[in-house]
Amino acid sequence: MTPSESPDSTVSAAEIAPEAQRCGLVAIVGRPNVGKSTLLNALVGQKVSITSRKAQTTRHRITGIRTEGDSQYVFVDTPGFQTRHSNALNRTLNRTVLATVSDVDVVLFVVEAGRFGLDDAKALAVIPSQIPTLLVANKLDKVVRRAELAPWLKSMQERHPFAEFVPMSAKRPDDVKKLLGIVRPYLPQQPWWYDPQALTDRSERFLAAEIVREKLFRLTGDELPYTSTVVIDQFEEEPMQAASAAAAKDGAAPRRPALKSRLCRIAATIVVEREAHKAIVIGEGGERIKRIGTEARLELEKLLDAKVFLELWVKVRSGWADDEERLRSYGYE
Numbered sequence: 001m002t003p004s005e006s007p008d009s010t011v012s013a014a015e016i017a018p019e020a021q022r023c024g025l026v027a028i029v030g031r032p033n034v035g036k037s038t039l040l041n042a043l044v045g046q047k048v049s050i051t052s053r054k055a056q057t058t059r060h061r062i063t064g065i066r067t068e069g070d071s072q073y074v075f076v077d078t079p080g081f082q083t084r085h086s087n088a089l090n091r092t093l094n095r096t097v098l099a100t101v102s103d104v105d106v107v108l109f110v111v112e113a114g115r116f117g118l119d120d121a122k123a124l125a126v127i128p129s130q131i132p133t134l135l136v137a138n139k140l141d142k143v144v145r146r147a148e149l150a151p152w153l154k155s156m157q158e159r160h161p162f163a164e165f166v167p168m169s170a171k172r173p174d175d176v177k178k179l180l181g182i183v184r185p186y187l188p189q190q191p192w193w194y195d196p197q198a199l200t201d202r203s204e205r206f207l208a209a210e211i212v213r214e215k216l217f218r219l220t221g222d223e224l225p226y227t228s229t230v231v232i233d234q235f236e237e238e239p240m241q242a243a244s245a246a247a248a249k250d251g252a253a254p255r256r257p258a259l260k261s262r263l264c265r266i267a268a269t270i271v272v273e274r275e276a277h278k279a280i281v282i283g284e285g286g287e288r289i290k291r292i293g294t295e296a297r298l299e300l301e302k303l304l305d306a307k308v309f310l311e312l313w314v315k316v317r318s319g320w321a322d323d324e325e326r327l328r329s330y331g332y333e
């Protein structure tokens with residue numbers, strides 16, 4: 001869109017001339033639980049990646065997009081780099097991390113401020129030294145002894161040729177804004193790849209699976225192993241004729257209709273490894289699965305701006321995490 005085609009007169013991101021635009025890929029790397037998903041969501045400004053207290057919830061490569069001023073940041077959230085277990089699932093995850101990291105413009109390597117363990121070292125080892133890497137020392141709000149941070153940062157300097165050091169908290173909006181400014185010069189000058197309004201290039205179907213998975217892990221706590229997953233069996237959209245017609249009649253149609261204008265029918269299967277896990281998901285008298293369904297439906301209605309019918313199933317697939325063929329059929333890269 002050229003400036004003259006702009007629908008309103010305010011200066012918007014869409015009015016930056018293509019030759020003045022910056023655009024690049026930013027990978028977020030770090031061991032599980034350091035706050036990568038929290039950071040991605042804060043950077044993008046909307047929830048696109050699920051967060052949970054349970055480690056290892058981010059399995060897919062998720063892209064979030066933020067267009068700010070002249071710059072378009074295309075974020076790649078990598079799975080928690082798995083080092084503890086070695087099965088087919090983890091091998092697939094580690095391959096995704098390697099593939100993600102080698103073709104980006106800048107890496108945000110996330111650690112907890114003041115801490116660097118073996119898990120962090122293993123995640124750092126996958127970052128090629130020629131790719132500009134910023135050390136994001138996250139969870140600064142949890143550091144009590146700030147004086148000890150300077151020597152720690154110095155020790156980090158010896159571990160990797162980091163381009164910048166950014167002590168911050170992903171939960172503080174000012175810090176997140178500052179980080180965007182620090183990343184900006186690392187984005188090459190080139191026209192944007194995505195519409196500036198775009199938030200994610202993942203389909204609504206994928207986001208639906210992520211939301212069910214988030215509720216599943218939140219509501220089962222530590223009882224359920226991370227090998228459980230969610231598969232979307234059906235995602236069908238229908239316009240809600242009656243709703244639109246009613247809104248048109250009272251004059252609301254040209255703007256946002258008072259009622260949801262579309263309806264999504266979603267059926268999802270929660271795949272677990274054992275009968276015992278199935279019982280955990282279902283809960284006493286079906287209470288837990290009912291709650292997972294209700295919470296997921298409410299969030300999906302907000303996200304999709306639609307009326308949602310959500311049907312949940314639980315299936316036992318013993319050993320699926322060790323079956324590479326089946327992993328591919330579930331959409332893991």
Ligand SMILES: Nc1nc2c(ncn2[C@@H]2O[C@H](COP(=O)(O)OP(=O)(O)OP(=O)(O)O)[C@@H](O)[C@H]2O)c(=O)[nH]1
Pocket residue numbers: 030031032033034035036037038039050051052053054055056057058079080081138139140141142168169170171172
């Ligand atoms: N106090 C504090 N907690 C944070 C901060 N950033 C993230 N957290 C918390 O740390 C926990 C883990 O955050 P996630 O964003 O899920 O971590 P992750 O690195 O994406 O984890 P995986 O998906 O397992 O790889 C959550 O409970 C977050 O709320 C921060 O800046 N300060």
